[in-house]
Amino acid sequence: MYNAKSLMRDRYGLDIDLAVKITPTMEGMLLHRSCRAYTGQDIDEGLLNVLLACAQSAPSKSNLQQYSIVVVRDADRRAAIAKLVPGLLPWFETAPIFLCFLGDLRRIRRLAKLRSRNYQNNNSDTFMNACVDAGLAMQNFVTAAESAGLGTCPISMIRDQIAMFADILQLPNGVFPIAGLTIGWPKNTGVSAVRLPASTVVHREVYNDANLEADIEEYDLRAHERKPIEPDGQRLKDIFGEVEICTWSDNVTRQLSEPERPLFREFLRSRGIHLS
């Protein structure tokens, strides 16, 4: 049903003909889209456990496995999260499971004590390794879940009120939220978001962004054609106003013209994460 050309068109909005055998895993990944509308039907605990094992199958720096995952099903706890992150409503309520992927610098610190060793790695490198480990685990979960017909959506909005969110999950020192993930049976197939052309992101042998401006002009057009950014998705309208055509590059530069979550570093420090 899908061939390489239609999958490439779906991903990039471009006609790219490739004489390549597409495997089912590739097909699933090329058709990825985040899902923000679920039927409300429950997810079997056995399936969840297999998906979590897929998450844990991801590579991890030195096999240090510096991440944890909290599974949230409890109605009261979910209501507390929804109250804290109103942007998640109403679709959050139809996702039977919410996961939170955490960087976990606590476990190995505890092991160091247990084995009577010094711990000398409160540093940015360890912090990055923990974030990458958690991100890879989350992506493995997403790929496996989508292959089973489920839909997911990562949620960084949980970091808007990070200290209160961490308290809801009773996170101890050394453990910090990276992203939430809603999981449910999709209500509709959704529309895929076109990606930047490979020529912008993939560099051959050495880095070269000489063609950035032209690439972005074209990408903005394709992204708009696929899915216009509606007024409610236009960032910082109080500063930049509402426009009829809001392009991807307009919107991302609007978004990042103000600091996002400036209190994150302070939160980390308050949780015993002082990075050198």
Ligand SMILES: Cc1cc2nc3c(=O)[nH]c(=O)nc-3n(C[C@H](O)[C@H](O)[C@H](O)COP(=O)(O)O)c2cc1C
């Ligand atoms: C780390 C991370 C955090 C995200 N946070 C949110 C979020 O808070 N709210 C949301 O609606 N989508 C969130 N997303 C989903 C992205 O908006 C989505 O992946 C992106 O727009 C591309 O769309 P696609 O996943 O459908 O291809 C997040 C994705 C990632 C990887």
